[in-house]
Amino acid sequence: MDRAVEAASEFFKLPSETKQEFASDDIRRPVRYGTSSKDGTRPSRTFLKHYAHPLSEWMKYWPEKPPTYREDMGKFSAGVRRVALELMEAILEGLGLGKHYQHEEFENGLQLLQVNCYPKEPEGESAIGLAPHSDHGFLTILLASCPGLEVLDRSSDTWRVVQQPRHALHVHVGDCMEVLSNGRVKTAVHRAVLNHGEARISMASIHSFAMHEKVSVAKELVDEQDPEKYKESSFSDFLDYLMSNADKKRMSFLESLRT
């Protein structure tokens, strides 16, 4: 974990021209560097996003600088993926679907690593680094170098500060989990605020089905009282939605799936 954070931190310290080689507006690129806070107001976050599973397919596109990046981020990616798959089995069991439910789809699923770098908070200002959103996959495993994550508490409609003990992984549920569970498990709305004392690195590993595999409501969780609440969709459909909706963002992708 420390080495992955270190590799990420070294990457963001590289000269702008080196990082700009990865800059693109095309969200289907295998590696993408950019600046955005998601609401478009204050571009205080820089990010590097790339796929991570299967590693043999994607690693060749990853940055070669710093020289430790591929190996250290590769180990981190493979490790958090095992954690995500095990947690997923437990959640599926908890939903009464059995831990091997859609086993192959999860095993062959996609992993997207979102590496974020936030500057330290400017004196006297409280700034949002990343605007409120939910993640698209089933589960997100997040590691951060210091506090900054906040999660929306739906019952009181207030933001809860998430603690960041050293080496603790934060796990949250994404949109696909809400769909599969027919709304029994709700996606986590979260945001990142800038840290007073120091710049912050966070790494969000997002786990989903393969690009064109559809995620749909589990039929076992549908009956007369509980009709199907969401339409099926794939990761590719989600990317198409982001592209088409880039300037408007009136509705989240999950909202667009509600039946």
Ligand SMILES: O=C(O)CCC(=O)C(=O)O
């Ligand atoms: O930086 C954080 O704590 C959150 C990052 C995040 O939500 C994301 O990359 O989707």
Ligand SMILES: [Fe+2]
């Ligand atoms: Fe997120």
